Amino acid sequence: MSTTTTPFVRTPWRGHADQSELDRWLPVAETVRERLAAGALERDRASARPAAELDVLREAGLDGLLVPIEFGGHGAHWETAFAITRILARADASVAQILGYHYLNQACITFYCPSGEQQADWYRRTSEGRWFWSDSFNPVSPDLSVVAEGENYRLNGLKRFATGASVADKIITGGIAQGGWHDGQLLIFAVDGQREGVEHLDDWDHLGQRASASGSVRYSNVLITPDDVIGVDLEEPFSTVVTPGVQLLFGNVYLGIAEGALAQAKELTLARKNAWFLSTVDRYSDDPFVHRVFGELVSRTAAVEALADKLGRRFDTAAALGADTTAADRAELEIAIAQLKVVSTEVGLDVASRVFEVTGASSTSSANGLDIYWRNLRTHSLHDPVDYKKSEVGANYLTGAVAPISLYT
Incomplete structure (x- = not known):
């Protein structure tokens, strides 16, 4: 690798999302989620290319969310972007993953361009062309x-x-x-x-x-x-921040899947007639054992959500450092996000599996498609073994060790 003494790159990202930004974009995401939900199960079963769905994202303005305003985008923050992917994952984790990858790959303009002029050119072209990135x-x-x-x-x-x-x-x-x-x-x-x-x-x-x-x-x-x-790639700390960003995306997608599974389980449970024959209540939705399972799963999911929100805001802080990012900054971010990866994986898998306990045998009908949440999370969570994330966190806690930088850490 060659070396250079020229500052690697400036960053266009500054500050954090305010309430007005969140109030603008999160309802947009909810509207898009509703549109995606209508055909998500059919697309899954057909293994269809989601080209039309990307047009839905474009219509909503989500493609240019993170592009600076001066280059034709909306100038929003990473906190907002991660929250949007989480909302979409409640209905369609496939499209949510593609959108999150779009944000992170589009951001390579910032992470790797050697000058502000080149960044500006790339951002203008992507904005004018409404490009999606993978x-x-x-x-x-x-x-x-x-x-x-x-x-x-x-x-x-x-x-x-x-x-x-x-x-x-x-x-x-x-x-x-x-x-x-x-x-x-x-x-x-x-x-x-x-x-x-x-x-x-x-x-x-x-x-x-x-x-x-x-x-x-x-x-x-x-x-x-x-x-x-x-x-x-000059192997400097700032450009490698993109990888913790990918891991943070995964944590939000897993969380969104868990939230989607809970929402459908609630709907199915409220629609169930009667109750188990040994129960002392008339409907499943009034059964204290059903309440107990929902209470556990909802509470654990809320805890993951709190951590994901905290890290979404922290990622904006990291992204704003630009060329001033140190190896220590990068390592601290990596470990914090690895913690989310651990709990979002395990809680998400548990939620997506145990919702069947409260929705009953009828919920296994193919028409319901309740299995899609577990299938999506189980498949994607094998992207990189969560045991290695646990090891990263544990080794750092005990000895301060940091895993070698890779496209997984």
Whole structure:
């Protein structure tokens, strides 16, 4: 890697969301949630590409939520963005994941662009084009080949689990450049989703998150021009803040899934007639044993929500540091978000499973689709083993140790 003494990047993010911002955008998210809920189960069962759903997000203005106002966006904050993805996950975790990835991949403009002028150009173009962003940066797939061809590069290789790539306008990816101006550097660039040589394999066939367009992308001699380059990974702390951001997104999606499962379970329980034959009440909704289960699950979910809200606000503080971010700042943020990842995973899985205890045998009907919450959370929570998050938190608490930076930590 080359080094530089030039400040890496300025950050356009400042301050925190005020109540007026939240009052503006959270109702918008609720309206979008209602629209997504209408077809979420059918999209899941069809493993459909959610192209039309991205248009719904565009109509609501959610695509440009975090883009600075001076570049054509809404200039909102990360706290608001994470809250929106949580709300959408209550109805459609697949679309919520794609939207969260959009925010974090679009933010690579800030995390990796070497100058304010380049940031401004990228943000203006994404705003004018209403671009949706995804990535193909899965670290467990083989590295991509990026070989110089004059002032350009040619991209080849395969990346699996490229969530949202088949419906995105831009795909963030990269690799170690071989030759050319960036020889030996980890080059970060944005590829047009439908550029010649970009093939979406549609091979995502898993238990959950079935409408997340998480199939593989094959690159065959794809042209990468200087205009596609976002920047170079200089291994400085600020750019790596994007990974805790991804983990914070996951925690909010898991929380939203749990909240969605509870909401549907409440609806089904209130609709149940009669009561268990040994009960002393007339309806299931009046049974103290049903109350006990709901009380436990709702309380634990509320605790996760409080932590997620706190960390959403803290992420805005971290994002505002920009090039002043230190390794210690980054480590503290990572550990705090890892704690959310642990509890959101375990509480979410418990909620999505135990709601069946209070909704009864009839709730297992395929028509209800109550299983979608557990399937989505169980599938996505295996993205990276939660035991390793527990280990990160425990080691840091005991000895101050910090896990090596990766695309999972």
